[in-house]
Amino acid sequence: IATDDDASLREFVDALMPARVAEFMEGLDAVESWRVLQVADPERRVEVFGYFEPEKQTALVHALVGAGDADAISGLVADLPADDRVDLLRDVDDHVVEELIPLLPPDDRRETLRLRGFPEGTAGSVMTTEMVCLPEHLSVAEALTEISKQAQEVETVYYTYVVDDDRRLLGLLSARQLVTHYLNPNQLISELMQRDVVTVLAMDDQEAVAEKVADYDFLAIPVVDENRRLLGIVTHDDIIDVFREEATEDALLAAGVAPLENGYLKTHWFTLAYSRGIWLGVMFFAALLTAYALLRYEEGFDKVWWLVLFIPLVISSGGNSGSQSATLVIRGLNDGEVRLEDWRRVLWRELAMGLFLGAGLAIVGYGSALLLTRQAPEPHLSPTSYEMVVVPVTILLVVVCGTLCGGALPLLFQKLGLDPALMSNPFVAGIIDIAGIVIYMTVATAMIAGM
Amino acid sequence: IATDDDASLREFVDALMPARVAEFMEGLDAVESWRVLQVADPERRVEVFGYFEPEKQTALVHALVGAGDADAISGLVADLPADDRVDLLRDVDDHVVEELIPLLPPDDRRETLRLRGFPEGTAGSVMTTEMVCLPEHLSVAEALTEISKQAQEVETVYYTYVVDDDRRLLGLLSARQLVTHYLNPNQLISELMQRDVVTVLAMDDQEAVAEKVADYDFLAIPVVDENRRLLGIVTHDDIIDVFREEATEDALLAAGVAPLENGYLKTHWFTLAYSRGIWLGVMFFAALLTAYALLRYEEGFDKVWWLVLFIPLVISSGGNSGSQSATLVIRGLNDGEVRLEDWRRVLWRELAMGLFLGAGLAIVGYGSALLLTRQAPEPHLSPTSYEMVVVPVTILLVVVCGTLCGGALPLLFQKLGLDPALMSNPFVAGIIDIAGIVIYMTVATAMIAGM
Structure with missing residues (x-):
């Protein structure tokens, strides 16, 4: 392209597969890309264009319409498969769409207007x-x-x-x-x-x-x-795209990020901040509730100093087992393997799982807690082995609470007609955090004399 | 099937598409399924069999070989496409494989043995x-x-x-x-x-x-x-299966569940407990470290009672922003949108994101913390507005630490040749939990007189 050699450019465009040509053109800007496309014959031009990234397609359309070349690009747009054409027109600015649509041949125009009528995410679209x-x-x-x-x-x-x-x-x-x-x-x-x-x-x-x-x-x-x-x-190619999109969307939802249109690096910084900020804010308020819960039990911590040490442990045990359950049930619902009618089976499974895993963690936790409090700064304040049983009992109950909530909440969301993936890990974890503190302090109050 | 009416059974099997027939046969056991398959002509039989769930295929093979009918099933197995045949033989017991392979026609036998040589997860397999x-x-x-x-x-x-x-x-x-x-x-x-x-x-x-x-x-x-x-x-059908498998695997890894061969309900209870238990154990030990960290600062909590209230808030702010970053970068790496060479861009992005989101949460956190401590059980113990600045400063630092770790750790794993998805949310969260406590208490020690 640097040497302005149209003949060899055309040879390059014609020799390779369209997808390869598009790959090689990744680094070119809109004007350069258009120069390369112009040397190709119209059929090949539209194929190569079809393999461009959506952002590049949009940029090229904007650049050409901006330069008053709407006629040239409308031919290209008309030759695109109808579904790709509609996708492209969804991405470009409204005034550009208004300029392009009248330039399409009548058949393509009618088709485009009809397909644009189907909401995004439907088979029609x-x-x-x-x-x-x-x-x-x-x-x-x-x-x-x-x-x-x-x-x-x-x-x-x-x-x-x-x-x-x-x-x-x-x-x-x-x-x-x-x-x-x-x-x-x-x-x-x-x-x-x-x-x-x-x-x-x-x-x-x-x-x-x-x-x-x-x-x-x-x-x-x-x-x-x-x-x-x-x-x-x-x-089939659209089906694969749907699977890839959904996989990314589910993964982001599970981490508390609102779905993005484009990839991580391509999304505008501010859009990304918004997608993250709204969920982070929601989760922050859930966490604030733990502070309120702890305030209620402030006196207890004053009297029994070592209870503080295990707050994060108790909370994370519940949160982790809860997100495991939620993710398994959400994936099962997505794949169609778990159905609403299976709710009894799911809950029994999660109850058994919670008792089993909770008991395991409780035993390890009890041993570690005993060792840990022996290193107390003032040894005469060390809790008795009996008092320390608060820790394993709490872990067991919190893990069971986690697996049951994690298993039940996605089913409940599905039942209510909402996307179970919304009941994502951080959300489940937030709910279980608060339950964890309440369970912890209730067990402690019941078991430790003088609280 | 209940009426033993072979003619109408054959009509049913022949009239519908093989995938539909397989769907209708979902509820039948191995013996009943074999009866239905036997009435179909061999070509159709193998098509319907190909649409059975892997577990059902395995069960059928086991049942027939167990009943001494290895000859009958070997014809069916020989007619399967080579890749499906290898998948099936991977699932059935070794002694059954040994019985079946010699019964295959020489060409199919050679093919099967060769394909079995490629490790699972490769193009060859x-x-x-x-x-x-x-x-x-x-x-x-x-x-x-x-x-x-x-x-x-x-x-x-x-x-x-x-x-x-x-x-x-x-x-x-x-x-x-x-x-x-x-x-x-x-x-x-x-x-x-x-x-x-x-x-x-x-x-x-x-x-x-x-x-x-x-x-x-x-x-x-x-x-x-x-x-x-x-x-x-x-x-293309194998490609779609790969995408579905990988999506489920990544989702489970992100929640700290080791990959499962089958779905949630189909996996044996004990296998599931193992898949969850190993990760839960790892995360539990990470959480135990927070208890050690808190023990180091025990005296501080004794002197400044309200610090306890914000432990879960501080920890979860870091953990949540960290898993957001980790998930975004892992998805980007998976989709090929983010490359190792982009590490500077990723870290700058995450630093800016951490400062922005952290500042937002810090402001909200400061206001809420002031409100909260006004409700202290003994009002004369309320902290001063200056002392409370510990909370927003900590939140800001913890969120920045979260976004930076979350962005950097998957890149580091990729660089080391490990699957970045292993650097999953609970793992990142575990690391940031400990960092959060250290940051919190360091800020508190620096800012509050008398600590």
């Missing part, structure tokens, strides 16, 4: 409308001829959808079935097609759609309306 | 060896004929691999390219094929392979040896 649809009376040879004509425009040739005159879905024909019958060209596709087609509705949640595709090992799944009319398909 | 390989001198029509003959045996017809006599990979032909040229049957495939093929090595990590497939939107990726000889392919 990630589907593409460019697939092969054929009537059922064709033979294998006719179908292959038809597909070969449409192959350039559609997003996938791996599935062909057989529809009636009203676009109602009748069946599905895989490329494998077609190719297998390549040597019987006169067979009718209606005899070959699979009639029991699994579909989703346009308003279905994209996560549920992804699970379905993964469970059935599909390459794509058709999206239909209530009358089983074919609206579009969701393809 | 998830690849299949059943793909279409053609020499480069064929025409489109010859290629289609060849593919139509092989279509039943291979796992995917969507990519055809063009190889030389030594099985060295020359190029890749997609079904789309073939179908597009259906009307030019005499064109040579060597003129159509893509020569710049992205490949992976058999020993590459499956997570890296999955990222590559997702980045390039591939349906499958070829696995080659050092001489670029084609060994197999990893297909």
Whole structure:
């Protein structure tokens, strides 16, 4: 690019796979990228553009529209697969969208406006409308001829959808079935097609759609309306994106970070501060409640000095076992392995787990606590072995409380129709922190004379 | 099945898609499932079996081999795609494997033994060896004929691999390219094929392979040896499984649960207790260290009673901001967005973030602390507003310490060649807990007269 050598640039763009070209162009700015894209033929241009990062696509569109070159970019935008086009237009500024949409060919324009109507996160918003649809009376040879004509425009040739005159879905024909019958060209596709087609509705949640595709090992799944009319398909590459997005979102939620649109380094500093700040604030208020709880028991700490030592231990035992339980149940609910009806089983499991793990930690804790308080600054103040039993009893109860809360709260959230992932680790931990202090001081008051 | 009506059973098995049949059979035990499978024709039988849950497959194999029916099941096992066969044999007991392997046809036996040689988690262990390989001198029509003959045996017809006599990979032909040229049957495939093929090595990590497939939107990726000889392919359905597995594994690690083979309810109670117990134990010892730290400062608490109130608040502020940072950096490293070379940028970001968020929490904390200590049981003991500045100063420092540790530790783990996800939230929180107490008491000693 530095040498302005268009011929060798074109050679480079044509020789490599589009995804590779996009990778090599990562370092270029919008103007340079556009220069490279311009030397490529239109078909390749749109492929390479499709592999750019969303931010780069947006920047390029902004730069060109800003430079009065909206015409040039509208051709590129029109050639994008419909679902990618809608994603792109969601990211660019509203006035740019208003400038671009009228420049699209009528068909693409109508499609874009319709797809923009589906809320983000639904099957409708990630589907593409460019697939092969054929009537059922064709033979294998006719179908292959038809597909070969449409192959350039559609997003996938791996599935062909057989529809009636009203676009109602009748069946599905895989490329494998077609190719297998390549040597019987006169067979009718209606005899070959699979009639029991699994579909989703346009308003279905994209996560549920992804699970379905993964469970059935599909390459794509058709999206239909209530009358089983074919609206579009969701393809395997979008499914993988959904899984990656959801994994990141769940991980961030579990750590108390509101979902981010982009990655860590790409998110604007202030957006990141906001995503973290709101949750950190919520958790801070939960922690403030522990201070109030401790204030109530202030006198007890005055009289029995060594109780202070084990506050963090007691709190973290409950919090840690609680987040383990919450995470296991949330993952189980996500994967569909745990259902609401299983709540008795989950709670029994968590009760048993809490008793078992709590007993283990209690034994270790008792031994360590005895050793620790022997090193007291004023040895005559050392607690008796009996008084120290407060520590293991508290640990046992706090761990059981942790596993039960951690197991129950995500189920409760699911029951209430909320995302169980909201009942994330720091939230569960905050609740258990306060319970831990109350349990600790109640046990101490009951067991230690003079409190 | 209750009515022993084979004809209608067969109708049911034949009418629905294999994945659906497997779903309906979820409730059946091994013997009943085998009865249903037996009425189906062998091809359909193996498809339905392929959609069973791994535990059900294993149970069925065990039941049949146990009943002396190893011959019957070996046919089924032989018909499975090579990668699924290896997965299954990994799950069943060793003596069953020894009984089954000799019963496999020689080709399948050799394949199975070879694939079993690749360690779990590598590209080699998830690849299949059943793909279409053609020499480069064929025409489109010859290629289609060849593919139509092989279509039943291979796992995917969507990519055809063009190889030389030594099985060295020359190029890749997609079904789309073939179908597009259906009307030019005499064109040579060597003129159509893509020569710049992205490949992976058999020993590459499956997570890296999955990222590559997702980045390039591939349906499958070829696995080659050092001489670029084609060994197999990893297909899109295995890639989705890898993403799902990794997401669950990361979520569990982040909550301090060792990875599980199966889901929450399916895992044996004792295995689950072990997976949780080891991490809970590690975190418990970290928490015990806080007790030692507090013991060192015992005298301080005796003299300045209200310091106790804010121990959980200080600890949790650091822990929460630390796990936020750790999770963001771990996700960034996983997605390839953050690289080791970015460490300066990450640390600057986290320093700024810590100062900003810490200052916010400090202001709220100072106000709340003033309010709180006004309600002291003996009002004449209330701390002065100046003394209370200990709380916000500590919060600020602890939050900065949290964000810096949370950002740095995953990078350090990555640098040391360890999985950054091991530097999970409870681990980071444990380290910051201790740092929090030390910072708290150091600030208090410096600022409060008479400590």
